[in-house]
Amino acid sequence: MRVGLIVDSACDLPYEFSRKHDLFILPVTAVIDGQTYTDEHDPVRTQEFYQSGLLQKGHQAETRAYTAEQIHDLFMEKIVTQFDLAICETVTKTRSLIFQNATEAMNSVLSNYQKARDAAGREGRFFMRVIDSKQIFAGQGLLAAHTLSLIDQKLSKNALRHEVETFTDKIYTCVIPRDLHYIRERARRRGDKSVSALVAFLGKALNITPVIFGQGADGLPAVKTRSFDMAVEKVMNYAAARVEAGLLTPYVSLSCGLTWTEIEDLPGLNRLRDACERNGVELLLSQMGITSSIYVGPGSLCLALAAEPHSFSEFQ
Known part of the structure; x- marks a missing residue:
């Protein structure tokens, strides 16, 4: 068959x-x-x-x-x-x-x-x-x-x-949106109220970059940082530590709405690569597709792995 x-x-x-x-x-x-x-x-x-x-x-x-x-x-x-x-x-x-x-x-x-x-x-x-x-x-x-x-x-x-x-x-996802206002406007046009105007305003006024974490598409802000690079560092630290603790399938999936040069310069990426190599895990690194980038906004990042129940803060 x-x-x-x-x-x-x-x-x-x-x-x-x-x-x-x-x-x-x-x-x-x-x-x-x-x-x-x-x-x-x-x-x-x-x-x-x-x-x-x-x-x-x-x-x-x-x-x-x-x-x-x-x-x-x-x-x-x-x-x-x-x-x-x-x-x-x-x-x-x-x-x-x-x-x-x-x-x-x-x-x-x-x-x-x-x-x-x-x-x-x-x-x-x-x-x-x-x-x-x-x-x-x-x-x-x-x-x-x-x-x-x-x-x-x-x-x-x-x-x-x-x-x-x-x-x-069993899949946990981290999303780092580059522009909360972009997501809010896209959500508004779809009738999706999951990103509020208040969150978007705070993101602009205080230069906040959140890490949205949860199972599948149901995520909530797990941490708020003052820059995209800080948010990326936290996600890479989380993923590397979670890989060391064990996964339910030997893959980590990471997609980025960036050029390949920008992707290779992401803080903590090589640390994640090393953790995956040590533990027999394949890092599925890709450039975010057109559909994904339109949905969450250019410059954003999405990481997924499968593991036993846990919180983002446990692996910081």
Whole structure:
């Protein structure tokens, strides 16, 4: 049985890792200053966006999920004809319509896949599951990496689904937003009140950079610092200490809305690299995708790992 893993464009992973494991990327549409772009995690296009300045303040940017019809067509053409079982992991359904649209597309596909498989010479039945990752960005990337390791274990389709859905609640995410006002305005346009105007005001008035920490997309300020570099240092210290204490999967996922030169200069990054190397953990370091950067703001950072219950302050 050939198993395929599908993730959407909000999932941040190194390009080479995604290509090596043949991940299928479900695109997201980005609309910037009225121009429409398709985010397919092309590293060249992503780098062009960072260099163009289109992701900076002053540009009207938003993301739009593919419709159920568009996703249905992609599944029928690319997934049904190549795999016997497909797992589709989407960005948390509390932040996007992708889960809803992918589920609708899946139901249609499961009722109409036979002709496409016959035409492709693919024998046997086709199975599919759409799973709410409950994650964003690097958290999605971590779940995808862990799912690939589960697929390698040749689990049954029901066992695989159970393991993935159970694991989502064990992922902890740190987000450092570069501009709280950017997030507030994006949230306001989506009707999301999770970032208040007061927090945004304090961030501007006092030059506060918070570290948002929690399980999956449900995070709260764990610490407030006076600079981005100070916040990064605290996150790197946390991650290195948590790696030393032990993880539930041998990956740390880190995505940054920065150029590669800026990423390599992040304070504490080499300390985290050393901790990962000592403990047999793979650091999945990536440039934040277009979709992620539009959502949380250019210059931001997201780190995810899976561990037993803990607080951020325990590892400072």
